[in-house]
Every structure is written in C-alpha cells, then in structure tokens.
Amino acid sequence: DKDFKIIETGNKEHMQKMLEYQFNQRHLKIFRATSTPSYQLANFCYRYKKYKKQNNGDHPSQLKDVSGEDVFSPTLHNVQIAMHLSVDEYDLAEYAKQLQKITDEGRHFLGDLVSQCENLEEAKLLLSHDSHLEHYALKNETTNWDYHRLDEACLSNHKYLVTHDFSQRIFRETWHNSENLKKPIAAANIAGIEAMGKLIQCLVFTPLYVWLYLFAYMPYEHFGSLETLRTNMECSPFQDLVFYFSVPRNRCYSEIFSHLLLIVFLFLTMINPNDQPRVLDIDWYDFCLVLWAFASCVKCLTETCFFVKEFFSYGLRSKRTHWKRSIQSISDIYKVLQFIYCTLILLGILFKCVGFQKCIDEAIENQTQNYNTNSSLYHLQCEQEDPRLYCDDSYLKTGYSLIGIGATFCILNLLHWFEFSSYLGPIIVSMRQTLGDILKILTTFCVFLIAFSVGLHFSLKFSNMYCKEELEKEEARNYEIRNCNLDKVETKLTGFNLEDNVNHFRTFQEAAKTCFWSLFDPGHPEVVGCTQGPPRHLGMFLWVCYQIGNVIILMNLLIALMNATVASIQKDKITHWRFARTQIWRQYFDRPNVYWLPVPFNLLEIIMNLVILIIKTLVKKIKGDSQEIQNREVGKVGDVKENEKEYLDLVSELCARYILKKNRIEKIH
Numbered sequence: 001d002k003d004f005k006i007i008e009t010g011n012k013e014h015m016q017k018m019l020e021y022q023f024n025q026r027h028l029k030i031f032r033a034t035s036t037p038s039y040q041l042a043n044f045c046y047r048y049k050k051y052k053k054q055n056n057g058d059h060p061s062q063l064k065d066v067s068g069e070d071v072f073s074p075t076l077h078n079v080q081i082a083m084h085l086s087v088d089e090y091d092l093a094e095y096a097k098q099l100q101k102i103t104d105e106g107r108h109f110l111g112d113l114v115s116q117c118e119n120l121e122e123a124k125l126l127l128s129h130d131s132h133l134e135h136y137a138l139k140n141e142t143t144n145w146d147y148h149r150l151d152e153a154c155l156s157n158h159k160y161l162v163t164h165d166f167s168q169r170i171f172r173e174t175w176h177n178s179e180n181l182k183k184p185i186a187a188a189n190i191a192g193i194e195a196m197g198k199l200i201q202c203l204v205f206t207p208l209y210v211w212l213y214l215f216a217y218m219p220y221e222h223f224g225s226l227e228t229l230r231t232n233m234e235c236s237p238f239q240d241l242v243f244y245f246s247v248p249r250n251r252c253y254s255e256i257f258s259h260l261l262l263i264v265f266l267f268l269t270m271i272n273p274n275d276q277p278r279v280l281d282i283d284w285y286d287f288c289l290v291l292w293a294f295a296s297c298v299k300c301l302t303e304t305c306f307f308v309k310e311f312f313s314y315g316l317r318s319k320r321t322h323w324k325r326s327i328q329s330i331s332d333i334y335k336v337l338q339f340i341y342c343t344l345i346l347l348g349i350l351f352k353c354v355g356f357q358k359c360i361d362e363a364i365e366n367q368t369q370n371y372n373t374n375s376s377l378y379h380l381q382c383e384q385e386d387p388r389l390y391c392d393d394s395y396l397k398t399g400y401s402l403i404g405i406g407a408t409f410c411i412l413n414l415l416h417w418f419e420f421s422s423y424l425g426p427i428i429v430s431m432r433q434t435l436g437d438i439l440k441i442l443t444t445f446c447v448f449l450i451a452f453s454v455g456l457h458f459s460l461k462f463s464n465m466y467c468k469e470e471l472e473k474e475e476a477r478n479y480e481i482r483n484c485n486l487d488k489v490e491t492k493l494t495g496f497n498l499e500d501n502v503n504h505f506r507t508f509q510e511a512a513k514t515c516f517w518s519l520f521d522p523g524h525p526e527v528v529g530c531t532q533g534p535p536r537h538l539g540m541f542l543w544v545c546y547q548i549g550n551v552i553i554l555m556n557l558l559i560a561l562m563n564a565t566v567a568s569i570q571k572d573k574i575t576h577w578r579f580a581r582t583q584i585w586r587q588y589f590d591r592p593n594v595y596w597l598p599v600p601f602n603l604l605e606i607i608m609n610l611v612i613l614i615i616k617t618l619v620k621k622i623k624g625d626s627q628e629i630q631n632r633e634v635g636k637v638g639d640v641k642e643n644e645k646e647y648l649d650l651v652s653e654l655c656a657r658y659i660l661k662k663n664r665i666e667k668i669h
Contacts (some may be wrong), residue, residue, distance in 0.1 A: 035078040037109040079106035111160040123166035144590035248588035254598040295600035306593040334416040341409035348402030355396025426573035437561040452546040460505040463531040503529030
C-alpha cells in the first residue's frame with residue numbers, strides 16, 4: 001500500500017523527475033520543429049523582409065536578430081547540438097532517430113545552400129561568416145583563417161560540405177597560400193615528380209629556410225607586421241625564402257623529409273656500418289636518431305599541453321559540450337603512432353645505455369685509450385661490446401627489441417602520406433575505417449578467449465596422463481639457462497607448437513596462449529594431450545565450441561563487416577579520399593600555439609619563442625601590441641558593416657534560389 005501511494009501521488013523526487021522528463025521531451029519536440037530547413041528559411045525571410053520594410057528598403061547592417069538567424073549559422077549549430085546530445089541521459093532514447101534526422105537534413109541543406117552559389121566569390125562570402133562560432137568552437141580546433149565554418153564541417157565529419165567543389169577550391173588556395181588559383185590539379189605522375197622536387201629542395205635549402213624563419217620571419221611576426229615585411233621584400237629574391245614556412249604545403253614537405261631522415265637513421269643504426277670489434281662507440285647516426293626521436297616527442301607533448309590548457313580553461317559546461325569532439329581532434333592514429341614510436345626508440349636507447357653500463361664502468365676504471373676514428377663521436381674500449389654476449393633477458397637486448405618495435409611503427413607511419421595520392425588514398429582510408437570493425441570483433445574475441453581458457457584449464461589441469469616424451473618436452477620448456485655469456489648458447493628448448501601431442505592446458509598461461517594462437521591455425525585436437533575419461537571428452541567439447549565460435553562465427557562476421565565498410569567507401573571513394581586529404585591539409589594551416597619548423601629544428605623554434613617572450617615581458621611590448629591591435633580593429637568597423645550587408649543580401653538571394661529549386665523539383669514530380 002505504501003509503494004502504491006507513492007506511485008499514485010508521487011513524492012517530491014518522483015514528481016521532480018517526471019517534470020524534468022516532460023520538460024526535456026517538450027524541449028526536444030521544439031528543437032526538432034525549429035531545426036527544419038523550412039522553419040529556418042521562413043524565419044530568416046520574415047525577419048529580413050520586416051527589417052528592410054522598416055528601414056525603407058535599406059540593407060541590414062547591425063541588426064542582431066537578423067544576422068544571428070542567417071539560416072546557415074543556426075543550421076550548423078543545430079547539427080552540432082544534435083550530434084552530441086545524449087538522449088540516454090534524459091531517458092529519451094526514442095528521440096535518437098529524430099536527432100539523426102536533424103543531422104542529416106541539416107547537412108544536406110547546408111550542402112545545397114553552398115551549391116546555389118554561382119561563383120567562388122559568393123561561396124567565400126557565405127563560408128567566411130558565422131555568428132554562432134563561439135558556441136561550439138575551441139581555439140585549438142580552429143585555424144587562423146576566415147572560413148571557420150569549414151573547420152566545423154571537418155570536425156563534424158560533414159563530408160558533403162568539405163568535399164564540395166567550392167570548399168575544395170578554398171582549401172587548395174590556402175594549401176598553396178595563393179589567391180585565385182586557376183591552375184588545374186596536376187596529374188598523378190606530374191604531382192609525384194613535383195613532390196620529389198620539393199623533397200630535394202628541402203634537403204638542400206632547409207638550413208637556410210630555418211635561419212631566415214627564426215631571425216627574419218618570427219621577429220617581424222611578434223614585434224612588427226608581416227605585411228610590412230612582405231611589402232619591403234616585394235622585389236627581393238629572398239621573399240620566398242623568408243616566407244617559406246608560412247606556406248602549409250612547404251611545412252608538410254619539410255615534415256615528410258624529416259620523417260624519411262628518421263627512417264634512414266634507423267636503418268643506419270640497424271646496419272651499424274662503422275662498428276669495430278671490442279669498441280663501444282657512439283656514431284653520428286646514433287646521435288641523430290636520439291635527437292630526431294626526442295624532438296618528435298617534444299613536438300607531440302607541446303601540442304598536447306596546449307590542447308589540455310585550452311580544454312580545461314573553458315569551464316565545466318563547455319567541457320561537457322566539447323569532450324567528444326575534443327577527443328576526436330586528438331584521436332588521429334598517425335599522431336598517436338608518432339608519439340609511440342618515438343617513445344619506444346628513446347626507451348630502447350635508454351635500455352641500451354643501462355645494458356652497457358657495466359662495460360662503460362670497466363673502461364673508465366681501466367682508463368683505456370680511445371680509438372682515434374673520425375667516424376665516431378665517442379668511443380671506449382670494451383671486451384663485451386657484442387650484444388650476443390648478453391643474455392636474452394638483459395636490458396641491452398630489451399633495448400634493441402624496443403627500438404625494433406619503434407622502427408616498425410615509424411615505417412608504418414609512412415602510410416599517412418599515401419593519402420595524398422588519389423590512387424592509394426582510398427585504399428588507406430578503407431584500411432583505417434576497417435580498424436573500427438576489427439576492434440569490435442576483437443572485444444568479443446577477448447571474451448571468448450578468457451571464457452574458454454578458464455574452462456579448458458579447469459577441465460584438464462589435474463590430468464596425470466602424459467603422452468610419450470611429454471615429460472621431456474615440459475622439462476625442456478622449463479630449462480633454465482645458467483651461462484649465456486657466449487657467442488652461441490645451445491639450449492634444450494623446444495618452443496611452443498600446437499602440433500605437439502601434449503596437454504596445453506595444465507597452466508592458465510599455457511591455456512590462454514594455446515587458445516590465442518589457434519586463431520591463426522585452427523583445429524589441432526591433439527592439444528588436449530593423452531587425457532582420458534570425462535575430462536578428455538568435456539575438454540574436446542569445449543575446444544570444438546571454441547573453434548566454431550572463432551572460425552565460423554567471429555571470422556565470418558569480421559569479413560562481412562569489413563566488406564560492408566569497404567563497399568560503402570568504394571561507392572563514393574573520391575568523396576572519402578578528398579575528405580581524408582583535406583584533414584591532412586588542415587593540420588598544416590595556421591593555428592595558435594603550434595610550431596611549424598620540422599624536426600629537430602622545432603627545438604630551436606621553442607627556444608626562440610621563449611626568448612621573444614622574455615623580451616616582450618622586459619620591454620612591456622604586450623600592452624603596446626594590444627593597443628595597436630585595438631586601433632586596427634576600430635579602423636575596420638566600416639569594412640565589417642559593409643561585409644555584413646553583402647553577406648545578408650547573399651543569404652537572402654541563396655534562399656530564394658533554394659526555394660525556386662525545390663518548387664521546380666516538386667512540379668517535375
């Protein structure tokens with residue numbers, strides 16, 4: 001009776017929850033109604049015509065209720081809200097489809113609105129305004145240019161708008177740092193030759209570019225005006241050299257060349273052509289490898305620190321709003337790989353130093369004479385310089401293994417640059433998209449692995465039936481090596497083999513290893529060994545169920561998911577490739593708090609920025625610059641008003657074109 005009365009009348013907590021539910025439900029219904037393209041068009045046209053009528057036909061210039069409802073900005077803002085609104089938090093899961101419909105309708109409407117532009121100038125004017133930008137954009141997400149709507153489209157995976165011809169033209173002009181670029185896109189073979197020429201140019205002139213950037217470009221950027229510098233050097237042959245790293249394309253080519261040099265240093269370290277017997281030496285390529293890896297780690301950590309600072313400076317409400325897109329902005333698999341392989345290389349080198357510490361101490365105590373070789377930077381006489389004289393579990397060989405893993409990831413990171421090619425780009429995009437399918441199946445496989453490993457281990461661990469030579473094989477596997485300080489050490493180890501007629505489930509570690517490697521070599525009923533009776537039959541039943549779950553269900557399900565993913569990409573592969581290429585382009589556009597010099601010259605740029613900051617602090621230049629910027633903004637008020645007039649006129653014209661197009665389509669059908 002007590003529970004019934006609570007349900008009937010409702011306590012305060014229950015009533016509060018019901019009111020919140022009704023409010024959220026009503027709010028979502030209103031949001032769905034006001035986010036449709038028809039409502040946005042009617043709202044803007046009504047406000048626009050009303051204002052023109054009240055002002056005797058004059059164009060609107062400062063009216064906020066018109067400029068804030070310009071069709072494009074609210075639609076883009078509503079799409080952003082619908083994408084990241086968690087309906088499960090409000091127990092309104094039935095509205096998930098409605099929110100997805102808002103997202104799809106808004107994206108198609110924005111793309112159609114851009115398509116109504118008759119030329120590139122109209123598209124630039126349309127995409128260069130956004131009155132709602134501060135509602136959804138973090139500073140680290142946007143670039144220092146005028147087209148923040150395209151930034152938002154990239155972050156929201158709005159492929160239709162990003163890959164539109166007008167949008168691609170704007171991105172391409174920014175990529176080449178040129179206005180009114182009319183040269184057609186080069187063919188694949190010509191683009192490849194041009195890229196090779198740029199890499200050779202980087203090899204020859206990068207030190208000069210770096211020097212001019214540090215001591216000419218950066219001082220003018222912080223203490224003067226780049227426009228003044230460009231005007232003064234308009235007829236100078238050094239203008240392109242000074243502004244070399246201000247071009248996003250040149251930044252990218254420099255980074256590609258720096259990455260290729262890192263791979264070369266890895267190969268030289270692996271081959272070690274200057275190695276001498278009984279000499280522990282540090283060659284020039286060893287030093288370069290450490291420098292490149294350290295500078296790459298510093299670059300990744302610097303960008304991460306700026307991101308974290310920007311992210312946590314927006315308050316709790318903004319953090320809840322932006323956490324999904326913020327994670328998306330740092331989830332680039334290639335950046336993660338870059339940080340991982342550089343960290344592994346540095347750890348491997350550290351482990352090598354620890355492994356050679358005993359040899360270094362003995363050489364210092366004996367005060368041996370250094371070999372006078374021109375190829376080494378530092379060298380000591382060492383009797384145990386050969387890594388083969390160390391045990392496999394030593395720090396030295398662990399260091400070599402870590403460097404090997406880092407080298408693998410470093411070379412794999414070259415796939416990032418293949419996305420520039422229209423021939424290889426769609427393949428790389430397909431591979432990257434299928435990683436999500438692999439992770440889904442891998443999660444299910446881990447559950448299968450743990451469940452059947454535990455079951456098989458419990459079923460067969462107490463068996464005292466041993467096959468012929470099984471005891472000898474177990475003793476060989478558990479053989480302890482006592483003396484490994486020889487060039488060649490002979491052991492009795494037999495290794496792990498699924499075809500061995502032994503019981504692989506006596507220990508949980510062995511059981512998990514057997515279940516895992518059977519994924520790549522299914523079958524092998526002999527893994528249960530010579531166990532007899534019910535344990536054998538039950539163990540064989542579990543093994544059969546595990547094989548059916550993996551080979552028949554999981555593998556075929558993974559193949560089906562990957563086929564569906566690849567088919568969806570190949571259906572419109574040019575769009576997916578253009579979007580992936582644009583995402584790479586955006587990484588090199590001007591952004592705040594990002595260093596553009598390639599590795600390892602980014603260390604010099606960091607030092608130069610610190611020096612500039614100290615100088616600004618000492619001479620109190622910051623206050624003067626702020627006043628100067630304020631004066632410039634005041635001088636540009638008239639231009640902003642005029643641009644706003646042109647922009648609202650253009651939006652009104654595009655709305656009329658859009659409505660006319662829809663009317664024609666309805667008449668045809």
